[in-house]
Amino acid sequence: MRSVVERWQEGFRKYHPNVTIATNHIGSDVAVAGLYTDCADIALLGREPTASEIQAFEWIFRYKPSRVEIMSGSLDVPGKSPALVVFVHKDNPLSKLTFAQLDAIFGYEHRRGPDNLRTWGQLGLGGDWASRPINLYARDITSGTGRFFRQVVLNDSRNMNWDHLQEYSDRKSPDGSVLDADRQILDQLSRDRFGMALSNLRFIRPDLKPLALAAEAVGPFVEATRDNLIARRYPLSRTAIALVNRVPGHAIDPNVRAFLRYILSREGQADVASEGDFLPLDLHAARVELGKLD
Numbered sequence: 001m002r003s004v005v006e007r008w009q010e011g012f013r014k015y016h017p018n019v020t021i022a023t024n025h026i027g028s029d030v031a032v033a034g035l036y037t038d039c040a041d042i043a044l045l046g047r048e049p050t051a052s053e054i055q056a057f058e059w060i061f062r063y064k065p066s067r068v069e070i071m072s073g074s075l076d077v078p079g080k081s082p083a084l085v086v087f088v089h090k091d092n093p094l095s096k097l098t099f100a101q102l103d104a105i106f107g108y109e110h111r112r113g114p115d116n117l118r119t120w121g122q123l124g125l126g127g128d129w130a131s132r133p134i135n136l137y138a139r140d141i142t143s144g145t146g147r148f149f150r151q152v153v154l155n156d157s158r159n160m161n162w163d164h165l166q167e168y169s170d171r172k173s174p175d176g177s178v179l180d181a182d183r184q185i186l187d188q189l190s191r192d193r194f195g196m197a198l199s200n201l202r203f204i205r206p207d208l209k210p211l212a213l214a215a216e217a218v219g220p221f222v223e224a225t226r227d228n229l230i231a232r233r234y235p236l237s238r239t240a241i242a243l244v245n246r247v248p249g250h251a252i253d254p255n256v257r258a259f260l261r262y263i264l265s266r267e268g269q270a271d272v273a274s275e276g277d278f279l280p281l282d283l284h285a286a287r288v289e290l291g292k293l294d
Contacts, residue, residue, distance in 0.1 A: 001025065001044055001046065001240065001278070002023075002025045003275050003277075004071070004271060004272055004275040004277075004278055005023055005025070005044070007271035007272075007274065007275060008259075008262065008263055008268055008271055009021050009023070011262060011267055011268065011271055012258075012259055012262045015262070016255075016258060019255055019258075019259075021259070024040075028044075028045040028046050028047055028144070031043035031044060031045050031243070032045070032049055032053040032054075032056070032057060032065070032243060033053075033056070035057065035065060035243055035244070035245055036056055036057040036060050036061065036065075036245075041244065041245075041253065041255075041256050042242050042243070042244055042256060042259070042260070043065070043242065043243040043244075044070070044240065044241075044242055045240065045241050045242075045243065046073070046080070046081040046144075046238070046240050047081065047144050047147070047148060047238065048148070048151060048239075048241070049065075049067075049241075049243065050147070051156075057245075061245065063247070063248050065243040065244060065245055065246070066243065066244050066245075066246040066252070066292070067241055067242075067243055067292075068241060068242045068243075068244070068260055068264075068289050068292055068293070069239050069240070069241050069281065069285065069289050070240050070241060070242050070260075070263050070264065070281075070289070071239070071240045071263075071269070071272045071278045071279065071280060071281060072229050072230055072232075072237060072238070072239055072240070072278065072279040072280065072281060073229070073237060073238030073239060073240060073278065073279065074277045074278055074279060075200075075201060075224065075225070075226050075229055075279065076200050076201035076202040076204075077202070077277040078180070078182070078200075078202060080277040080278055081238040081239070081240055081278070082200040082201070082202065082238070083200060083201070083224045083229055083234060083236055083237045083238060084145060084148060084149060084198060084199075084200060084236040084238070085198070085199060085200055085201055085210045085211075085224050085236070086102065086196065086197070086198060086210065086211045086213060086236075087186065087189055087196070087197045087198075087199060087208045087209065087210055087211070088189075088195070088196050088197075088208070088209050088211060089189065089190070089192065089193045089194075089195060089207065089208065089209070090206065090207050090208060090209050091193055092120075092125075092129075092193070092209065093125060093129075094120075094123060094125065094211065095209075095211060095212060096211055096212040096213065096214065096221040097123075097211050097212075097213055097214075098213070098214045098215070098216065098217050099112060099152075099153050099213070099214070099215050099216070099235065100112040100113055100114050100217060101114070101117060101123070102153050102213075103153055103154055103155075103157075104116060104117040105117045105118075105134055105136070105161065105196065106136060106138075106149075106153070106154065106160060106161055106165065106198075107153075107154045107157055107159060107160060107161060108157075108159040108160060108161055108162075109154070109157040109159040110157075111154065111155035111156075111157055112154075112155065116161075117134070118133055118134060118161070118164065119131060119132060119133055119134065120132050120133075120134060120194065129194070132194045133164055133194070134164060134194065134195075134196050135164055135166070135192055135194055135195040135196070136161060136164050136165040136166065136195070136196055136197070136198075137165075137166050137168065137185045137188050137189055137192075137195060137196070137197040137198070137199075138165065138166075138167060138168070138185065138197065138198040138199075139167065139168055139169070139181050139182070139185070139198065139199075140167045140168065140169045140181075141158070141160060141167065143169070143181075145198070146167075148238060149198060149236075152235075152236065153236075166188070168181040168182075168184045168185050168188075169181050171184075180203075182199045182200055182202060182203055183203050185197050185198070185199045186199055186203045186204075186205065186208060189208060190205065190207050190208060201224060210223065210224060213234070213235050213236060214235065215235040220233070222234045222235065224236070224237070226279065229279050230279050230280060230281070230282050231282055232282070232285060240278060242260060242263070244256055244260075252293060257293050260293055261290065261293060264281070264286045264289050264290045264293075265286075269281055269286060
């Protein structure tokens with residue numbers, strides 16, 4: 001988030017030149033700890049906090065931190081909370097899926113209700129597809145992407161369809177360069193007509209097809225596009241958030257509140273758009289988050 005935070009700092013100083021802002025960009029995994037050890041006034045995360053992070057804060061203060069959404073994740077930029085996309089091979093007649101179906105395909109515990117979906121025939125495909133198992137490819141489930149998928153789609157279940165799931169992590173190639181996990185995932189899917197993959201649009205290619213997704217069985221089914229992410233229509237879009245230590249029944253520190261108000265202003269969200277990778281909140285979402293500061 002460094003580049004967009006620097007834009008926010010510069011814009012905020014125009015209105016509050018006497019306020020000093022010190023930033024330490026060391027990653028989402030230590031941001032909440034900065035908050036509950038009183039080293040930070042604002043913790044910025046490119047993902048939702050984990051249950052253990054919230055529990056650690058609660059153990060000290062006996063209440064939860066206050067959460068404010070500050071911008072949308074990117075469409076396809078690695079490291080910038082890209083939207084998660086479900087892919088199949090271009091020959092696959094499937095065009096859409098619900099979260100309940102994804103839970104039945106990738107999970108084992110099925111907190112969304114349905115039983116296992118392990119073959120393409122169970123998704124309604126006939127002919128050569130009917131008896132074929134659904135081969136699954138995804139990032140390591142302990143990665144940020146894996147945790148996001150488990151939290152949103154599997155309702156925090158860790159019981160995956162291990163019999164058919166192959167996980168990938170970034171790794172070094174023989175020449176010393178880093179081979180991105182998402183490239184590996186989609187390379188493998190392009191060779192597997194009966195596969196399904198979780199990745200993002202960065203390495204999309206003509207022989208693969210992204211699916212429209214719906215959080216509920218009744219729809220709507222939505223594709224991952226920039227406009228759909230900004231408007232919060234795509235159900236596997238991600239959000240960057242700010243956490244602050246706000247005592248229940250008390251106001252947020254005035255300087256912290258002023259900085260967050262700048263972030264959520266038209267000017268602050270224009271800074272997000274200018275930075276180019278993260279996506280701004282739409283006007284309605286920004287107003288909702290501003291209301292949390294009062």
